Amino acid sequence: MSLEHLRGATLSFSARPDDENHHGVHYFDDAVVTIDDGLIRSVLRLDQFEREGGRLEAVDDLRPGLILPGLVDLHVHSSQLDIIASYGRQLMDWLADYAFPAERAFADEAHAIDVAEQFLARLFEFGTTTAMTFTTVHAHAADAFFRAAARVDARMLGGKVLMDRNAPGDLCDADDGQAATLALIERWHGSGRLDYAVTPRFAITSSPAQLAAAGDVMARHPDVYLQTHISEHPEEIAATLALYPEASDYLDVYARHGLLTDKAIFAHGIHLSDAELERMRAAGAAVAFCPSSNLFLGSGLLDLERLEERGVLMGLGSDVGGGTHLSLLATAADGYKVAQMAGKSWHPLAALDAITRGGADALGLADRIGTLAPGSEADLVVLDAAPGTLLAQRIEAATTVAERVFAYIFLGAEHAVARTYVAGVLRHRRQPAQDRPTEVVR
Ligand code: GUN
Numbered sequence: 001m002s003l004e005h006l007r008g009a010t011l012s013f014s015a016r017p018d019d020e021n022h023h024g025v026h027y028f029d030d031a032v033v034t035i036d037d038g039l040i041r042s043v044l045r046l047d048q049f050e051r052e053g054g055r056l057e058a059v060d061d062l063r064p065g066l067i068l069p070g071l072v073d074l075h076v077h078s079s080q081l082d083i084i085a086s087y088g089r090q091l092m093d094w095l096a097d098y099a100f101p102a103e104r105a106f107a108d109e110a111h112a113i114d115v116a117e118q119f120l121a122r123l124f125e126f127g128t129t130t131a132m133t134f135t136t137v138h139a140h141a142a143d144a145f146f147r148a149a150a151r152v153d154a155r156m157l158g159g160k161v162l163m164d165r166n167a168p169g170d171l172c173d174a175d176d177g178q179a180a181t182l183a184l185i186e187r188w189h190g191s192g193r194l195d196y197a198v199t200p201r202f203a204i205t206s207s208p209a210q211l212a213a214a215g216d217v218m219a220r221h222p223d224v225y226l227q228t229h230i231s232e233h234p235e236e237i238a239a240t241l242a243l244y245p246e247a248s249d250y251l252d253v254y255a256r257h258g259l260l261t262d263k264a265i266f267a268h269g270i271h272l273s274d275a276e277l278e279r280m281r282a283a284g285a286a287v288a289f290c291p292s293s294n295l296f297l298g299s300g301l302l303d304l305e306r307l308e309e310r311g312v313l314m315g316l317g318s319d320v321g322g323g324t325h326l327s328l329l330a331t332a333a334d335g336y337k338v339a340q341m342a343g344k345s346w347h348p349l350a351a352l353d354a355i356t357r358g359g360a361d362a363l364g365l366a367d368r369i370g371t372l373a374p375g376s377e378a379d380l381v382v383l384d385a386a387p388g389t390l391l392a393q394r395i396e397a398a399t400t401v402a403e404r405v406f407a408y409i410f411l412g413a414e415h416a417v418a419r420t421y422v423a424g425v426l427r428h429r430r431q432p433a434q435d436r437p438t439e440v441v442r
Pocket residue numbers: 077091095099201202229232293319322
């Protein structure tokens with residue numbers, strides 16, 4: 001197997017940086033990333049690469065691009081691409097009016113197969129190489145997602161949605177969904193780079209019996225993930241507590257059914273109490289912060305600093321289609337604005353860490369993805385402003401790497417991702433735009 005060498009600036013993290021503390025930041029302004037059979041073999045400063053006998057003729061020169069680990073989306077719905085930017089509703093009505101009808105279309109297996117392919121291509125377009133994904137209630141939709149991911153050897157996680165009440169009848173499991181879930185785990189969990197996540201949508205759409213069946217699966221397969229929603233919107237919280245009056249709080253609904261484990265990713269968690277956060281920390285579960293969705297659906301403003309102070313694992317989720325962009329750069333920009341609303345500033349490098357190493361760490365996968373450490377899987381994104389864009393103009397004026405990263409976060413969603421590599425293979429390459437207006441038309 002031949003080696004591949006990519007030259008550019010490189011940036012990755014081994015710990016969460018903040019305003020004062022940059023000890024976990026690994027930045028080279030001119031380096032070579034060497035890929036060997038889908039893995040990162042080394043990241044060497046250019047002079048060191050040459051000293052060790054590296055030949056510049058063999059190098060793919062991506063300067064002035066910035067090479068990063070591929071981005072990690074902790075929470076996204078592959079079934080909701082077509083309803084991004086649907087107007088005028090908050091969570092419970094939005095689900096009924098937009099999400100459920102979109103998911104109903106997946107009863108058609110051909111549609112599910114088409115969308116799975118499109119979804120992965122879109123993720124790569126925006127630099128995302130790992131996503132914890134809700135498909136739909138249809139087992140064939142989960143199969144289509146995993147089959148598409150397997151074809152490109154992507155590190156993906158996901159599952160078939162479990163619902164058996166408070167949803168349209170044709171979107172409900174005919175039984176508790178356990179047999180279908182177990183069959184999918186058998187087929188896909190640990191196959192190549194794929195992992196299964198047991199996926200009760202949220203407590204409102206599962207009966208206690210279905211949550212118990214999901215908990216039984218978790219007990220039988222402790223290395224399988226769990227994904228669900230929690231404490232997103234005040235109306236949802238009230239409805240949940242009414243449906244589960246014996247629970248002490250929202251998290252307790254999941255905990256008492258065996259769903260609070262170190263493999264659990266809880267989307268949103270905006271309104272969790274201190275006691276719930278402490279219980280989550282102690283269990284090693286993680287929160288997927290979904291600021292784009294939280295703003296769009298008017299769900300609330302999560303206090304990121306509070307989560308960090310309390311030691312809860314955290315990464316970012318686009319939560320498309322509640323979120324309005326698949327781009328984790330755009331999602332991080334919304335996260336920054338949410339922090340600002342609480343009078344706090346989220347450092348650009350901390351935000352970038354959250355969408356790379358932080359997300360990987362929340363999944364317990366930071367030894368495989370999320371950094372540029374030798375031996376890691378070669379999922380990479382190359383950021384480089386498309387010529388002629390406002391982003392390019394802003395990058396030109398940037399004087400530090402943090403300033404450049406901040407510009408990518410705020411202006412880069414459409415114009416920053418030049419290339420995406422999945423397991424060392426180039427899977428997305430930006431095409432030159434034909435019609436980018438750079439002059440005033442008179
Ligand atoms: N809660 C339950 N289902 C969903 C969903 O599809 N999107 C969001 N944002 N929240 C949910």
